[in-house]
Amino acid sequence: MNERVLIVGAGIAGLTLAHWLARHGRRPTVVERAPEPRTGGNGVDVRDGAITVAERMGLMGRIRELATDVNGIKFVDAADRAVARIGTRDSTSVEVMRGDLVALLYTVADGVEILFGDSIRALEQDDHGVTVTFERGPARRFDLVIGADGMHSGLRRLVFGPEERFVRHEDHYFAFANADGTLGEDRWVTMFNTPGKMAGIYRSGNHAQAKAYFIFRSERLDYGHRDVAEHKRLVAEAFADQPWQPTRGLLEAALADPEFYFDALGQVRMDSWSNGRIALVGDAAWCASPASGAGAELALVGAYRLAGELAAAGGDHRVAFARYEAAHRPLVDRKQQIGPNVRLMVPRTEGGRCVRDALARLPLMKAAGAIERRLRSRAAEPLPVYHRTA
Known part of the structure; x- marks a missing residue:
């Protein structure tokens, strides 16, 4: 059944995954390097499929209440005079501060074990599970391990190879x-x-x-x-x-x-997001860069799909990981085509x-x-x- 799942990283992807794994009957544990929940961050957009995920989590009403209410971008000269404006209000999406969204996700992670102030030092997988050695806590055994620890993922480095192979x-x-x-x-x-x-x-x-x-x-x-x-x-x-x-x-x-x-x-480009009993989600797997404006959308939808495919496959991670990647990669590929935003x-x-x-x-x-x-x-x-x- 692959019930015991370790999630590395308590960001948007990690907490969303923990919520849905718990709802599907799994027993997720989240390990987070920071000593407490991270409250900072920039504005992130909740749109399209991410709105659907947030609605199914019962969070969309609160997200709309916390919306940033920004009209657009004002370009100024050295004397601080406005030289141009671009309106960015969009009725099809909601911008919210990342810290506010993460705080909301903690409210629906009730019952999920969260280990703050720790990280993975080593892991070893076999046919029946993964033995994880932590930097501070005692070694533990899990059925699956999921890396949701960002563009500079330590789990990705341990399992898939050095960062320079994947980060552009x-x-x-x-x-x-x-x-x-x-x-x-x-x-x-x-x-x-x-x-x-x-x-x-x-x-x-x-x-x-x-x-x-x-x-x-x-x-x-x-x-x-x-x-x-x-x-x-x-x-x-x-x-x-x-x-x-x-x-x-x-x-x-x-x-x-x-x-x-x-x-x-930077962007993360990988041929595969899984290796045996270990998989990646969020920026660790596919970071599209902040210039894409799609980080929260990809994290929410990707985590929802990963947990859902594990449930639909009865916990068979080989089937679930393949279906998760096949379903989510087309969206990732589109969002990584940034266009003229940075220019x-x-x-x-x-x-x-x-x-x-x-x-x-x-x-x-x-x-x-x-x-x-x-x-x-x-x-x-x-x-x-x-x-x-x-």
């Missing part, structure tokens, strides 16, 4: 952190550009706390992905000479934030910025967004309702 650098780095809630215009994302760089302020209408955003273009940098002091140094150096006056305040607030987040824009947010040249601003002032951008939403909605496939077979 997308030529940019980004950071976000808390910022002074009085900065920027309420219900707008304010962005300032110099060639290859963007500094921005995210002001949700339903949150007192603003967010600072930074993106800069760069070849691959050599740094530790858990070295926060080094992350802050890289961002401070990249934006030290910006002529936009709010940049200094944004940097000061961001560098003082204990939940400062920095990473590369619009971070033009490479001053001329590119001027062209972007000129286009943003035309009705063309709004019409293009409406067309994209209609095409996306048509491409969305209805999600099955899974039932236990044993």
